[in-house]
Amino acid sequence: MIKVENLSKSFGSKRAVDGVSFEVGKGEVLGFLGPNGAGKSTTMRMITGFIPPSAGAVSVCGLAVQENPIEVKRSIGYLPEAAPSYTEMSVLSFLRFAAEMRGLRGEALRSAIRRVVELCHLENVLGQTIDTLSKGFRHRTCLAQALIHDPEVLILDEPTDGLDPNQKHEVRTLIRKMGESKAIIFSTHILEEVEAACTRAIIIDRGRIVANGTPTELKARAATGKLEDFFRSITRSDTLAEGAA
Template structure:
């Protein structure tokens, strides 16, 4: 089975606000999809729906052939998710927290310990393994969040702003980690750092006001000119259209 995510006509309305308005795309194994867009464009809302946290107002989500809406648990098993801000239980240590996540994902005994050890190793958490999460720096907290997302070696990885708030070295490490895992997985990450797209992604989608306004490879995107200008052009064009509608 190859990993694949398919999203069709996905919408989420909060009252009158159309946070996501008819988004469709498919991501194949080996692709690293960068999700770009201004704040409030619907990036996080889309990710929350794909991971099964929010029920969409309309549309369909398929994760490696499993329907997220009709039968969420098998689909959730295949996903590793880093929510925005990398939330974790502050009174636990990374060791306890990762052990909990491994347990909730159904690992027991030696397998449970093995997957925790492996994740700890991949994100270099050894030195803070037995410190309470609330005492950790932002960089380490983010790594704890990454560790819980990858510990079951999921075919689908969804990362909401994985490098937000990290220093340049840490950003580099996380990008290396993502690149290293990309071959066997579907990876979707959101960012508003434009150079991140060129650094790790094989494909970029820009969304604005709940719509996909651009879907290209980073190379094609670069051919259009400076990334900042392209971004401003496509997002403001839609803003104007939205204002006149």
Template sequence: MISVKNLFKSFGSFKAVDDLSFDIKPGDVVGFLGPNGAGKSTTMKMLTGFLAPTRGDIRIFDLDFNSQPKAIKKMIGYLPEGAPAYGDMTPLQFLNFIAQIRGYSGSEKQTRIQSVIQQVELQEVLDKPIDNLSKGFKRRVGLAQALIHDPQILILDEPTDGLDPNQKHQVRALIKNLAKDKIVIISTHILEEVSAVCNRVMIIAKGKLLFSGTPDELNRQSRFYGAVTLSFSYKADISELAELEGVAEMVVDPDNGNVTLIPEPNKHILHLVTAHVQRCKLPVDSLFVEQGRLDDVFREITQAEAQKEQVDIHEEQIDTQKEIAQ
């Protein structure tokens, strides 16, 4: 259980973290989302005890950093931003060092090292200096180091940054497969990652917590949640689609002519749309239901200004569409 109350951190006059409060329970896989410089990393650095908060209270399983820093550090596995390591060591030497510092020796140390090497698939680079490894392998060494003591709390700052799609998939699978009673906190600015891995999302911008909920709740914030997108093989009369019951508006992609029907809140429109398509024999190539556009929601939440412009553009599109239809 991590409990954070009224956390502040400022560097000089710059407020990096501004009144954050949240609780994280075992079993939560939390994704910190936010633009660059939002305070995600700073928050993580305070959760790991690397930085002391300017004000506020952090309790980790009812311990605090002032009285029992070592006990807390033992519970946490941490992958710092950029996955730093000692470049002159080989991954094997490095993991050996971390395992020793974490208090393992003899055969237990060997089993732990072997098991993390298996988990993150480091076998082929074990004897090359970390400095000479590719970005992906460096990141995996950092992950191995964080996992070696099977920590209760895992804090990973941008764990998939710089990995290729296969490696990203692998790391996400790894995080998902961790025991279900752990606390995992990852930070990322890749939105798909949150729905792929996390069961809880926190959006942080300018040091403030702007959203906290499940990825599904985040999706529901999107006006595209439950929207139906159709693509046509040739131009057809689509004006009636906008008149269907429950359709709030219709957006036409000017590039490919795809039509997106946005439902009124909490309405399901798929069956109406399919019925209409059959009735009018519209030349539909494909049709799918959107799960919400996270990047829109993200923009909407983190920068209200940009969202306004976005709406204007949509409205213009709708207007032009109506003109064309008429």
């Protein structure tokens, strides 16, 4: 469903993503791990077509993102980092806007809104202005927007960031459930999430893939059998990386 080939992105002289290749099929949930600034968000933005790659290619559902941006965007649901939304709108009008933009009308639009409101537990805040909501609700409002057209491909940039432990658990369960019928990529800093929700994980460091395997495989590669120790052994903290550069 998602095919990334030799993807690179440079900002000026800085290489943010450097020759990344991987594939995600239907029924797979890919966890995207890596230190801050490793190139996770940049890679995801290139898959969604928000920024063009410097080199390499991305195809989604068999279509090249660069050649068919609109068609590709139709099949993707995207939760950007920090879950932005139009804060002066109410939750309902924001979701209606997202649904209309996805071409939904009439009864299809209403049932789509009902479905995501239930999935993301937004029943009690529908009429509220997004401005007035807590971080957890804002986050789920943006997640609801990504799910509104029931896309085949989901790109979620830190979907559990800023949520409390209960909400984190719910989102993870939701991702795992949806992963049965979709292709999902999500990035996270929380290593337990990988074990809880992913079928496969990629660790990316300074723009390159440094590990790719199932959570169990990755854990087995650490002497202690812990994912965290493996992560620390193959990535560098940004203070160290700066010193090396």
